[in-house]
Amino acid sequence: MIGRIGRIFGLAVLAMAGLAKLGGAMAQEAMVGAPHAWGMGLQAAAGPIKERIHDFNTLVFWIIVVITIFVALLLTWCLVKYNHKANPVPSQNSHNTPLEIAWTVIPVLILLVIAIPSFRLIYYQDRARDADxxxxxxxxxxxxxxxxxxxxxxxxxxxxxxxxxxxxxxxxxxxxxxxxxxxxxxxxxxxxxxxxxxxxxxxxxxxxxxxxxxxxxxxxxxxxxxxxxxxxxxxxxxxxxxxxxxxxxxxxxxxxxxxxxxxxxxxxxxxxxxxxxxxxxxxxxxxxxxxxxx
Ligand SMILES: [Cu+2]
Known part of the structure; x- marks a missing residue:
């Protein structure tokens, strides 16, 4: 079951990557920066600022993908392993210090990983250096x-x-x-x-x-x-x-x-x-x- 889900997910990721590449190639040939029918994602980059916006968007997109999959797996695991039938006597634990530290520190680190390139991009766009x-x-x-x-x-x-x-x-x-x-x-x-x-x-x-x-x-x-x-x-x-x-x-x-x-x-x-x-x-x-x- 898990193997099959993994294979389907892998195929979906490959298909998405292929579509993204195709979209990029098509936009490059035409060199027209405009919306087009059935367009997915951001418009193709025509300059350095947009390229950095693409990079940042990709970074955040994959962070979201990983978090979504992690939370979905965690939920599934809880539903399967700790439902009333599988686990009739629930645990009485209410605290777990290492776990609580982990679920505070890891999100903070993830926010830092997003914040640093985000601020760099804001300052990159902010002022023209050596404008022509x-x-x-x-x-x-x-x-x-x-x-x-x-x-x-x-x-x-x-x-x-x-x-x-x-x-x-x-x-x-x-x-x-x-x-x-x-x-x-x-x-x-x-x-x-x-x-x-x-x-x-x-x-x-x-x-x-x-x-x-x-x-x-x-x-x-x-x-x-x-x-x-x-x-x-x-x-x-x-x-x-x-x-x-x-x-x-x-x-x-x-x-x-x-x-x-x-x-x-x-x-x-x-x-x-x-x-x-x-x-x-x-x-x-x-x-x-x-x-x-x-
Ligand atoms: Cu106006």
Whole structure:
């Protein structure tokens, strides 16, 4: 009986591992970071942050598997060995010091094993080290504004493509009129601001998520290891048209990025040097610092 259960469990694990590998390979070919039908698990990684998120997810997943199997076996053992028929006279023991120490210390150790890589990952995502470029991301009701302060300080709005205007290959509710373009292999510092309410800049395949909060500037970063198109959405409920804030990040080679910057500077010159909200955010910060000094 136990042998057969073991074999079935082994086959299930092999099948799961095979499916995971297949999913990874398929996602790699397409290099599109988007949800797909019957997708299981996390989106394929397009950069180093997401790779670490995958590693951490795998670690926690296997810890959960082992704990679940252990508890299930323990329960089964108790049911079989200590039921009324098999064990008519129950034990009167109520304490077992070594056992109590063990079931306190072992869970603490398991939590430590989870906490250490978890905190490392949080700090890894937190700040851009030696960023190559900076992008200001402003969440507005209901669209995104992207500014490139160190590439000519232009900015532009990004809005979803209406269903009636979708071109073949474009994804409904995900594609936008003006994608955010970044150079592949470069560290991109992302500064988020909120113009009105709290939004959240979230692109799963790049492992990036940061709230955009009115009156505050938050930092994070992203890096695409592959040329591709990576999709995301505002994932903080921000009002009626919350769904209206998809995100498209296109990672292109440096030369193509430079050409895009040159054309974008001309196309978006009319938008002014700086989005007004950022000026307001800076002003708020100045007022706050002045108040703190008094
Ligand atoms: Cu939003």
């Amino acid at each position: 470029i900076t992008i200001n991301v402003t969440g507005r009701q209901w669209y995104w504004n992207y500014a490139f302060p160190d590439n000519g300080n232009f900015n532009f709005d990004s809005r979803p493509v209406a269903d009636s205007e979708l071109r073949p290959g474009q994804l409904r509710n995900l594609d936008v009129d003006e994608p955010l373009v970044i150079p592949v292999g470069r560290t991109v510092r992302v500064m988020t601001h909120g113009a009105d309410v709290i939004h959240s800049f979230f692109v799963p395949s790049l492992g990036i998520q940061r709230y955009s909060i009115p009156g505050r500037t938050l930092e994070t970063w992203m890096k695409a290891d592959h040329v591709g198109t990576f999709y995301g959405q505002c994932n903080q409920i921000c009002g009626t048209n919350h769904w209206f804030m998809p995100i498209v990040v296109r990672a292109v080679p440096q030369a193509e990025f430079d050409a895009w910057v040159a054309s974008a500077r001309q196309r978006f010159a009319a938008n002014g040097a700086e989005a007004p909200v950022q000026a307001a955010a800076v002003q708020d910060e100045t007022i706050r610092l002045a108040a703190a000094r008094q």
